[in-house]
Amino acid sequence: MTPPPTGDPDTATVRLHRALYLEEAITEAAATFAGLASFDVRADGDHYVVDLSAIARDVDGDVVAEFCNFALANTARRRRSGHA
């Protein structure tokens, strides 16, 4: 099971299931958060693995968890509008 991101260190790895998240939605979220972290997205088995580095710590909120929320929202929106 993929644990929810906690976001303490300057780096983090998130695993998003490929059946539930669209790659385009993940990269869109990464672009949104480009000013707050660096992102590397790759496929690995059933998951997309997102490596985050240089995560900004001087912001209010959890960058990693907010990124996951954006990836989910983007996926839901794209699926609803028939992009997938």
Added chain:
Amino acid sequence: MATTRSQIETLDPATLTLTLSLDVGLYPRDVLYAAAYVFLDRAYVLLDRQESRFIVHLRAKRPLDEPTLQAMAGEFENELLAQALRHQVVDANQRIIEDVVAVAIAGAAGDVEGTGDTGLEGAPLIDPGDPEDGFVADPLGIARPWEPDKQGTE
């Protein structure tokens, strides 16, 4: 407890996290998205899948006590049911919804029968030569503010 029922797998008030396990046969993926979307403003949501179950990780954005966290789990399951019903209603009435919208649009364009012929082809929406047409004339004083302090600022 039967393993096909949705249920709380973990709940930890210290980390404000809870995990739900849902049978994929009970809820379509779109229903899961819709329910999760509703919670994005108050929780961090991460979806996963393990074999025949959806795993939903929720972490509250604000401090919550244990009963409130448990209530959040219940609210998520209620939202799943509400979205599932909404999904069914939309599916069942899709054709009716499309027909009603088509008639409404056709009616707004002056074509109540929906034939596509409004008889208004090329006609301007507002006749600039007619002071009664449009919004410039205000014979009843509707556009005047009623607040005394704004009446002189027109």
